[in-house]
Amino acid sequence: MEEFQPDIQKIRGLLTANREGMSITDIASRLDINRNTVAKYMEILQIQGAVDGRKRGTSKVFFLTERIPALSLKKVCSRPYFIVDMDGIVSNANHEFCTLAGMTTDQLTGQSSEMVPLNLPDGTALQNLIRTALKGSEQRARAQVRQGDRIVPVILVMIPVVFQDGRPGVSVIADPENPNYELQKKSHPPNDLLGLIDDEMEYVVRRTAEGITRYVNETYCRAVGKSREELVGRPFKPLVSPEDAVRIQEHLARLTVKYPVGTIEYKAVMANGELRHQRWQDRALFTAHGELDTINSFGIDITEQVIAAQKLKKAHETLEESIVQRTEELRGINRQLYSEIAQRERMEEQLLLAQFAMDKATDMVFWIGQDGRIRYANDVAATDLLYEKSGLIESFFGDFVRGYSHEEWDRLWQELKSGGQVTRETYLVKKDGARVPAEIWLTYFEYRGKEFVYCSSRNLSERIRMDQALKEANKKLNVYSSIARHDIQNKITVLLAYLGRTKKAVTDPRLLDYLSHQEQAAKAIRSEINLTRDFKDMGIYPPEWQDVSTLITGVATRYAEIPLRISIDLPPVEIYADSQLDHVLDRLLERSLENEDRPHEIRVSHRVGDGGLSIIFENDGPGYRPEEKESIFDLKSDGSGSRELFIAREILSLTGITLAENGEFGKGARFEVKVPETYYRFVPSPA
DSSP: OGGGHHHHHHHHHHHHHOTTOEEHHHHHHHHTOOHHHHHHHHHHHHHHTSEEEEEETTEEEEEEOOOEEGGGHHHHOOSOEEEEETTSBEEEEOHHHHHHHTOOHHHHTTSBGGGSOEEOTTOOOHHHHHHHHHTTOOEEEEEEEEETTEEEEEEEEEEEEEOTTSOEEEEEEEEESOTTOOOOOOOOOOSOOTTOOOSSOOEEEEEETTOBEEEEOHHHHHHHTOOHHHHTTSBOOOOOOHHHHHHHHHHHHTOOSSSOEEEEEEEEEOTTSOEEEEEEEEEEEEOTTSOEEEEEEEEEEOHHHHHHHHHHHHHHHHHHHHHHHHHHHHHHHHHHHHHHHHHHHHHHHHHHHHHHHHHTOSSEEEEEOTTSBEEEEOHHHHHHTTOOHHHHTTOBGGGTBTTOOHHHHHHHHHHHHTTOEEEEEEEEEOTTSOEEEEEEEEEEEEETTEEEEEEEEEEOHHHHHHHHHHHHHHHHHHHHHHHHHHHHHHHHHHHHHHHHHHHHHOOOHHHHHHHHHHHHHHHHHHHHHHHHHHHTTTTTSOOEEEEHHHHHHHHHGGGTTSSOEEEEOOOSEEEEEOTTHHHHHHHHHHHHHOSSSOOSEEEEEEEEETTEEEEEEEESSOOOOGGGTTGGGOBOTTSOBOHHHHHHHHHHHTTTOEEEEOOOTTSOOEEEEEEEGGGEEEOOOOO
């Protein structure tokens, strides 16, 4: 243990200089000690009562405190006391306190501190003082202990303690105010309490186990505006809310031989119609057989205390904080100054690091003011655009990014300020006039009353070159696959022709069955080859924003000669999809016509909700049965199924768009194209 003392003393000194508390990581960093070693030292100090720990955010901070070991109280304290742990549970009580409270050790130990028979006349809750003491601050208060028909005033001293396992607790010492008072065993209360008037308890009520009033004092009669004759012999029912009535019943039901005393607070309507706060202490008296006989109730009006409690608590906390703050300022002005200087140095270091990271970022970074002028540009921006950094500052953003006039910038500023974010592919103009393809991200920020737009830009030259090379490779692959597909189809055609002739020349049923299976296999191969033809251009070209309303209107003109009405109800909206989107829309309209009973109308509508945009194709034909709704999109291994719908769904899925049939059989088909939220945008209608 001796070899640990130098490090422990360093930790104590560091915590003395940082009264606001420090985490284990901070202590290890400042003292250059292993973090696990620091954790072991903090555990030792906690058990000694020298430090306390408290959660702050996601970490735990430690600060100096002075707690007495709980076990030491037995040796040094002869006054009545009990000990409460951090959960408010009584963990121990000495013989003197049990005698004072008229309870046994078993009745107290393991119970909540609310069960301790202590009354604070000023209305303060004992539990609030205990919680404050748990934080390390000694508390004092006046209280009363009821002993049968008399009251023993005591002074409570709440001292922070620490248990052997390092957990905090509070020792509550109850010191009788009368120095001549001698602790004695609790005597049984007299049978006749009719004359008992407590100076602190304004109301006195005595009732039977069935709730029939046997006695009320004059103070209670005046409060409720009734005579004693009107109350005695009737059920005791204060005028309270239904919720409080239930609480009162539950409170009385908890009174037992082991725990005969209980306290409850509620609001009751008095004779003048005023709603008053009351606190009642109920003591249940039981027969020798353990049956409830009588309930003696003592109540006080605590309305003023309830109203003033928060103000008093706030004033007390403010005063306490002010005293602690002033004392700390007087004791440690030099330490505070050192801490502030060290903190400022850390902040400056963080700012310099952030500035360095911004300057050396691999993407171009600009900060732009409301007027469109550049307030900051990093090193990459100056290098890629062939400018000195000073030449970019205060230049208009539109001089480098084409398409942003002053009017367009003002409109964009309002859009960004309203919470939007803009991402575009455009061209940046270098100082020599050359254009650099780039992608820009624009975001609005406000910091300490200053507004600006953060713009980051990435050079797309390399990506465009790679995309172009990939397109050329795909084109060549398509050419080679087209040639191979054409040759395979020719050979399959020849194969099918020979199989047909062979079937005509053969009469053996077994051979005819073999030939039929061969013919089916050849046709399946041909279907697969045709499918590769439909997929050959899918994904070659990048997705793009396409006006759905314009595309559907154009596709609908192809069916002008069919006696059919096509109604289109779509706003000006663009969706981000594969370049073969018109092929998909054509297939959906064509599929709506493929029915035994030809529909007379096709309706195209839209709906926004459920996190996306739905484009709906409906007709007035018979529709599909429930078991067909998913199979119409399947492509069977034998080549059967709807190849068009299968391909349409695959093309849409490239950008996360889904296709489903959810119509009701007998009322028409209903194809729903659902576009995710970030893959559609409404565009202004042309003037």
